[in-house]
Amino acid sequence: GDSVTQMEGPVTLSEEAFLTINCTYTATGYPSLFWYVQYPGEGLQLLLKATKADDKGSNKGFEATYRKETTSFHLEKGSVQVSDSAVYFCALSQNTGNQFYFGTGTSLTVIP
Amino acid sequence: DTGVSQDPRHKITKRGQNVTFRCDPISEHNRLYWYRQTLGQGPEFLTYFQNEAQLEKSRLLSDRFSAERPKGSFSTLEIQRTEQGDSAMYLCASSLDGLAERNGELFFGEGSRLTVL
Numbered sequence A: 001g002d003s004v005t006q007m008e009g010p011v012t013l014s015e016e017a018f019l020t021i022n023c024t025y026t027a028t029g030y031p032s033l034f035w036y037v038q039y040p041g042e043g044l045q046l047l048l049k050a051t052k053a054d055d056k057g058s059n060k061g062f063e064a065t066y067r068k069e070t071t072s073f074h075l076e077k078g079s080v081q082v083s084d085s086a087v088y089f090c091a092l093s094q095n096t097g098n099q100f101y102f103g104t105g106t107s108l109t110v111i112p
Numbered sequence B: 001d002t003g004v005s006q007d008p009r010h011k012i013t014k015r016g017q018n019v020t021f022r023c024d025p026i027s028e029h030n031r032l033y034w035y036r037q038t039l040g041q042g043p044e045f046l047t048y049f050q051n052e053a054q055l056e057k058s059r060l061l062s063d064r065f066s067a068e069r070p071k072g073s074f075s076t077l078e079i080q081r082t083e084q085g086d087s088a089m090y091l092c093a094s095s096l097d098g099l100a101e102r103n104g105e106l107f108f109g110e111g112s113r114l115t116v117l
Helices: none
Strands: A003-006 A009-015 A018-020 A021-026 A032-038 A045-050 A058-059 A064-067 A075-077 A087-094 A098-102 A105-112 B005-007 B010-013 B019-024 B029-035 B042-051 B053-057 B065-067 B075-079 B089-097 B113-115
Touching: A003 A087, A003 A098, A018 A105, A021 A032, A021 A087, A032 A058, A032 A064, A045 A064, A045 B089, A064 B042, B005 B089, B010 B019, B019 B089, B019 B113, B029 B075, B042 B065, B075 B089
Parallel strands: A009 A105, B010 B113
Antiparallel strands: A003 A021, A018 A075, A032 A045, A032 A087, A045 A058, A058 A064, A064 A075, A087 A098, A087 A105, B005 B019, B019 B075, B029 B042, B029 B089, B042 B053, B065 B075, B089 B113
């Protein structure tokens, strides 16, 4: 079945450090890939998405590229801020959009 | 506030009791989802509604669980004869069916945390 595997946390970085959170997937066909973020005390919200191979999703300085050859969708940010502290979830959806498969989440803490 | 709202935010109950959670989606959204999230895990799909029709149910949704969306607006998730293994965060999400570029824009509520003693 479809599934997502993402790197375990927690991750602690200093402000302005480079961030990578790895995500790989297993799926039939050509799913859409997403990163969701959950800030403390809030619900999950969509951070970025890519719907086909080689697409790059980007938002708020975060980027992820859909790599079909390596079945990966790694999240990157060049310079993290304290306000980026949150839990990040990688997810996939087949294009019917009826069901999303989430990874286990990676907790990020950015210290000043 | 026009986001997804869930009630109650936290429920503590004794094993064997019934509990019900309510979700009010964003008003124009015709799709509504229930997910369950346990500690250290990502959300797991439970069920999905398109308007008032329940179109898909996960195998995680045992016969003790029932979800309804009677008028295609709010939804309820009832758990009968609760067990300690039901302790989790129950998440509701809604989305707008339609354009392909909207795919993936699930709007989540803050969740209802269930603790079964």
